[in-house]
Amino acid sequence: xxxxxEILRSDLKDLTVVSYGGADVGMLCAAGxxxxxxxxxxxLDFIPLEPxxxxxxxxxxxxxxxxxxxxxxxxxxxxxxxxPYIPTEVGLGTDIVTKxxxxxxxxxxYDDKEWVAMPALKLDASLIHADRADERGVCQIAGxxxxxxxxFARAADKTFVSCDELVxxxxxxxxxxxxxxxxxxxxxxxxxxxAGGAHPTSCSPMYGFDVPHFKAYTGxxxxxxxxxxxxxxxxxxxxxxxxxxxxxxxxxAIELPTY
Amino acid sequence: xxxxSDYTLAELCIVAASKAFADEGEVLATGxxxxxRLAASLAMKTTNPDLMMxxxxxxxxxxxxxxxxxxxxxxxxxxSWMGFSRIFDNVWSxxxxxxxxxxxxxxxxxxxxSALGGTYEAPKVMMLGARGFPxxxxxxxxxxFVPSHNTRxxxxxxCDFVSSIGYNPxxxxxxxxxxxxxxxxxxxxxxxxxxxxxxxxxxLVSLHPGVTAEQVQENTAYAVHIEGDIPTTEAPTxxxxxIIAQMDPHNQRAYxxxxxxxxxxx
Numbered sequence: 001x002x003x004x005x006e007i008l009r010s011d012l013k014d015l016t017v018v019s020y021g022g023a024d025v026g027m028l029c030a031a032g033x034x035x036x037x038x039x040x041x042x043x044l045d046f047i048p049l050e051p052x053x054x055x056x057x058x059x060x061x062x063x064x065x066x067x068x069x070x071x072x073x074x075x076x077x078x079x080x081x082x083x084p085y086i087p088t089e090v091g092l093g094t095d096i097v098t099k100x101x102x103x104x105x106x107x108x109x110y111d112d113k114e115w116v117a118m119p120a121l122k123l124d125a126s127l128i129h130a131d132r133a134d135e136r137g138v139c140q141i142a143g144x145x146x147x148x149x150x151x152f153a154r155a156a157d158k159t160f161v162s163c164d165e166l167v168x169x170x171x172x173x174x175x176x177x178x179x180x181x182x183x184x185x186x187x188x189x190x191x192x193x194x195a196g197g198a199h200p201t202s203c204s205p206m207y208g209f210d211v212p213h214f215k216a217y218t219g220x221x222x223x224x225x226x227x228x229x230x231x232x233x234x235x236x237x238x239x240x241x242x243x244x245x246x247x248x249x250x251x252x253a254i255e256l257p258t259y
Numbered sequence: 260x261x262x263x264s265d266y267t268l269a270e271l272c273i274v275a276a277s278k279a280f281a282d283e284g285e286v287l288a289t290g291x292x293x294x295x296r297l298a299a300s301l302a303m304k305t306t307n308p309d310l311m312m313x314x315x316x317x318x319x320x321x322x323x324x325x326x327x328x329x330x331x332x333x334x335x336x337x338x339s340w341m342g343f344s345r346i347f348d349n350v351w352s353x354x355x356x357x358x359x360x361x362x363x364x365x366x367x368x369x370x371x372x373s374a375l376g377g378t379y380e381a382p383k384v385m386m387l388g389a390r391g392f393p394x395x396x397x398x399x400x401x402x403x404f405v406p407s408h409n410t411r412x413x414x415x416x417x418c419d420f421v422s423s424i425g426y427n428p429x430x431x432x433x434x435x436x437x438x439x440x441x442x443x444x445x446x447x448x449x450x451x452x453x454x455x456x457x458x459x460x461x462x463l464v465s466l467h468p469g470v471t472a473e474q475v476q477e478n479t480a481y482a483v484h485i486e487g488d489i490p491t492t493e494a495p496t497x498x499x500x501x502i503i504a505q506m507d508p509h510n511q512r513a514y515x516x517x518x519x520x521x522x523x524x525x
Contacts, residue, residue, distance in 0.1 A: 020343075021388075041388035048387060057374070060381030066373065068393035070347040090351070090394040092432040093424030093440075094369075099379055105432075113434030144317035145342040258328050259315035 002162045002197030002238050003127040007033060009234065018076075018121055020069065020148065022201065023217060026052035030226035034062050038121060040069035044214055046257070051221030065100055067091070067118075073148055075121035080154030085117035092116055126156035129198045131180075131206060133163040137188025138172055140180045143204035150182040158189040164206055166193040194238055196251040208256040213245060261497040268448060269512040271467060271522040272404065273297045273503055274495040275451050279402040279444040280356060281306040286399075287319075287341075287355040288312055293326060293511045295358035295404050298446075300506045301499060317342045327509040350391065350398050356443070357395050358402040362386055363411075363418045366461065366481035368425035368442045368454050370396075370403070371418035379420065389422045396423030400441040406516045408447035408478050413461075415480040426459035448516050450475050451492055456484030465492040469524035494522065 004024045007015075014035045019025050021042035028034050030052035042053040056062045067075070074086040087108065091097050097105055097116060106117045128149050130139040139161050141149055153159040172178045197203075200210040200217070220229040235241045242248055276298035280288050288299035288310045296315075300323035303310040312323050314335055322336035341349070349355055361370030372392055376383030395401055401423070405412050417427070424430065426437050437459060445452040445461070449470045456462035462484040463475055472485050495503075503512070513519045 039388055041390045043387055049385075054385040057385035058377070058382060060378075066389055068389055069391045070350065070394045073344060073347060088351075089397050089432070092393075092397055092435070093421075093427070093430045094389070094393045094396070095373075095379075095421040096389060096393050099420070107433075111434065114432050144340075147343050151344070259324075 001129065001199060001201055002194040002241075003129070003160060004028065005234060005238065005241060008230070009236065018072070018123060018152075020072065021053065022050065023214070026050040027226070029053055029056035029062060031230075036063040036065065038065040038067065038072070038075075040067055040072055044218065045209070046211065047214060047218055051218050052226060055221065065102070067096055067100070067103070071096070071116070071118045072121065073151060074118040076123075076148060076151035076155040078118065078120035079122040079156075080151060083120065085119050087115040088118055089113075089115060091118075121155060123152070123156035124158065126152040126159040128152060128159060128161045129194075129203060130161050130163045131203060132165045132167045132171065133161055133188070133191045133193075134167055134169045134171065135191065136169070137161065137185035137191055138169065138181055139163065139183070139185075139188055139191070140172070140177065141182055142180050142206075143202075145204075146180075146182045153183045153187040159187055161188055161191045162194040162197040163191060164193075164195050164197065164203055166191070196242055196248045197238070199242070199245060199251045202254075202257065204256055207252050207254045210245070210251070210254055263495050263497050263500050266495050266500060266522040267513065267516075268467065268520045268522050268524070269294060269516050270495050270500060270503055271492060272446050272448065272516070273301060273512065274499050275465070275492050276358060276402065276404055276444065276446040277301040277306070277499075279358060279446075280310055283307060283310065283356050283400075285309040285354070286311065287349050289355060289357040291357070291359045292404065293507070293515050294406070294446075295360070295402075296326065297503055297506055297512060298358060298404075299323070301502055304502050304506075305499070313341045313346075323506060325505065326507050326511055346391075347394070350394055353399045355395075355399040356402065357399070358404055358444075359392070359395075360404050360406070361392070361412075361422070363414050364403060364405070364445070365414060365416065365418045365425070367417070367427035367430075368440070368459070368461070369418050369421045369427055369430075370423045370425070371420050372422045373420040375419050382419070389420075392422035393424070396425070396440070400443050402443040403445045405445065405447040408449040408475070410478060410480040413479040413481065426454060448520075449478065452483065460484045462486075463489050465490045467492045467524070468494070468522060 016036040018038040131142040133139040200213040202209040280302035290296035290299035319341040363371035374382035451464040
């Protein structure tokens with residue numbers, strides 16, 4: 001999220017965002033940075049609906065490519081593997097294929113069925129937050145799930161990683177630590193240490209997501225709008241942001257959620 | 260087994276929904292929401308101990324977790340890793356049964372979790388998105404839970420956005436048969452239904468105590484197949500209620516159906 005906040009502070013715009021979406025998508029939409037969103041869901045987890053994504057959709061402000069969440073994984077894999085598409089039956093019979101003219105249904109050379117050809121989702125850049133990384137881009141996701149971070153890294157021309165801790169390479173000499181490295185350093189373009197950089201989302205097992213902050217964020221959609229939220233929290237730098245949300249110690253003290 | 264005389268509608272629905280998982284064998288049960296999750300947990304602890312469940316985050320469990328905050332000494336019964344990407348390996352293999360709560364369910368059993376009204380480019384109400392419904396619906400059995408049975412959910416016409424494949428011949432993919440699609444139980448606050456009527460028509464299976472077939476039809480915008488004497492949904496047993504209470508120590512089930520009505524309505 002620290003990297004997303006840098007985009008919010010920048011003059012970047014007209015972005016096509018590919019995301020298992022949360023507040024990253026909502027904030028970028030609300031700030032007018034987004035041309036198109038490729039998504040299967042956009043949610044704040046314990047708050048099911050993302051308010052600023054909804055506003056953007058309901059006002060017709062953004063283009064969308066709405067797909068199944070497994071299709072997104074296939075699209076990332078196709079990009080990573082250098083193939084134009086991966087066949088799947090996912091999406092057949094639904095509006096995924098009728099509302100996305102760019103997703104083609106094809107015949108198989110091996111049977112008489114039709115299949116969805118999920119196109120490669122080739123990314124210019126992936127933005128990832130890791131627990132730990134070394135200077136050459138060995139990145140560790142120590143939480144119970146690394147989600148699709150490995151495939152985002154592989155699908156992109158460039159991958160930029162913020163990390164909670166920058167460690168010496170020797171840290172990974174311990175096989176138990178190396179086991180939690182899910183992509184090769186050749187996939188990482190650059191690493192920047194930003195402790196607490198996942199806030200307000202979680203970086204399990206270090207810290208959970210900030211429930212009161214998310215409530216303030218969703219509340220701003222009803223009163224004040226995104227500018228009021230940015231005025232109060234965003235700041236000119238990540239240092240300012242962290243001061244505005246209570247400081248790094250407070251971030252790192254946020255307990256992990258129970259599901 | 261002692262039949263309970265005092266139970267809530269939520270508890271009746273949990274027991275009714277747990278039947279969806281009873282004969283499934285060794286599949287991953289995914290119940291999204293409190294009542295479906297408790298239904299799967301109850302089945303795993305009674306009728307189908309072979310069922311598999313996750314902790315809703317990243318581990319597969321050999322014992323379901325109670326819902327909500329657990330004591331410091333609680334040790335969950337992990338048996339394997341089941342992170343987000345691995346879920347699809349399981350889903351697409353078909354070894355899964357999901358129970359979910361869509362916003363719309365049309366006469367074909369197609370559902371909508373995405374966009375309501377307006378145009379697709381600018382819908383009146385944007386919801387979650389298609390999520391995993393397209394993949395679930397074509398890969399494995401699915402059941403639905405609807406906490407408020409009305410004609411907005413069981414609506415007229417076709418879903419505004421079709422997130423999951425149903426029994427619509429117009430949308431049937433080449434080389435597929437309608438019998439490949441497997442929608443199991445629909446449990447609502449009024450009744451239990453399935454798509455076992457003629458030509459995969461929705462069919463009334465049982466009525467919750469105090470509910471009439473007319474009420475079900477009035478609250479469903481398309482014709483429900485109603486044939487013969489419709490049985491009353493089975494009351495929970497005391498043993499089932501005890502397991503539900505153990506799986507839901509903070510009584511979150513009391514907040515799932517408006518006003519938490521009793522199971523037997525007068």
